[in-house]
Amino acid sequence: MHAYYADRFVLPLPAGHRFPMAKYGALRDRLREKLPAVDIQPAPAASDGELALVHTPGYIRAVADGSLAPQIQREIGFPWSVAMAERARHSVGATIAAAHRALTHGIAANLAGGTHHAGRAAGSGFCVFNDVAVAARLLQAEHARGSRRALRVAVIDCDVHQGNGTAAIFRGDPDVFTLSLHGEKNFPFQKEPGDLDIDLPDGCGDSDYLAALEQALASLQDRFEPDFIFYLAGADPHEGDRLGRLKLSFDGMEARDRRVFDWAWQRRLPLAFAMAGGYGRDLASTLQVQENTFVVALEYARRWAQAGIPMPASAREMRKLPADLSD
Template structure:
């Protein structure tokens, strides 16, 4: 998508970040992928042998370039997790592939970078309890399925109730919002939900899926947030992480407004806030 080139250009142009702040991921070993995803499914991906039905559900025409891209994205999230442990926060300018299940792809997601990163941290004893905060407009159904029996990961998804996917999985906490939910009601719901999760679950790492498809201008979103409301959403999450001393990985997630400037501005706000709050 165009935004993956435009967003870093904007951040560099305005001086929010420097070239020094960027990294190119080193590809992780495949064993870390198959600790989250069914080895047979991953094997079919690598061999480009998914059935026509399986390919259709992903929304992509299957290709080697696509598989390589997905592995690069998830490797970036794993590496960003390590940077977050060091610096308090780190961002993947892509990522947030929360519709990938353990054994299948869906909704333009083939491999779940959120789940792979969480399992990498847990397996390497770098975190004990991980909170996934998924504020993309679409429920994080794949992440919910992967962690449905995992007590060390708490999945929180606040999404459009009537939006994709029509069949929702069960997260540890799901909040389905009605169409056209505005800034005031969205922010009130988030404030009333997130702090009690932190108090009760007491995570030592947060993975934040911060899709900007919650905007009123989004072609697929159906919610009613302004760019200012979306920024306040991010400010709440990042401030709570900073004040609680919890490292946080941010994955950019979705954004489909007709004007690309709306998408870039909303995503750029997340980076601006990260600089203001953490550095």
């Protein structure tokens, strides 16, 4: 299974900054040590043209040259630097690369990404560009060259914070379905309505969370027929997270991941996932949640590999796979 990283661009954050920049390199090192079956590759940079599928030219230019308005800079939460601009561009490139790989191999990952607070003309909440939105639009544009039917994309966002930027970007689009399972009272405090928003109370634990997820996936199945899945596997619903306010155990987080990957596998839907948020009181807890996500993902990646069947152009064709490959 391929995974892409952009942690060679390290932001020069001021002392005491609450963003855990060290987790990205630490996750890459941990996966190389413990899960060598994950083929870790450096991410390419997203081009201006790719970013412009979602973001305004003025915003792309302002991120590149550091001319962001002070209010937008504060909302992003990072001081501008060349490293910030390059990291944002490569993080989008990582999700694009993962999406392309998933189309032919079933599953692939971005070791960062999930920057779902970024909108068309502004970033927010440590999110500069919206990687999933750009990758989704690029897949749709590429698909349109050889098909009369639009590629239908579902975003399953299990970060503890609502994917407000993604919801706003795709609002009213019949070919993209945004599902967000998040803390009701958590950031962003002004939510943007998506296609399906599941608000969870503070202190929500394993059983209630997993029941809500099951209900959400059932609703997605009833309302939308996707060809491709983007999954935001945020570590921040874990009980050890500083900003999460939910109470999922390690087992609950792993069960969450397994349910999403299994839902996609049963329908033969290619899936690209990003790690999204994770702000553990100690870094080790966030890394353990993320490692567990990759353990589950590898299991399903092996199922795709064992099937030995190239990914067809349409997920509807994928459902014609032999029944004995569905376990």
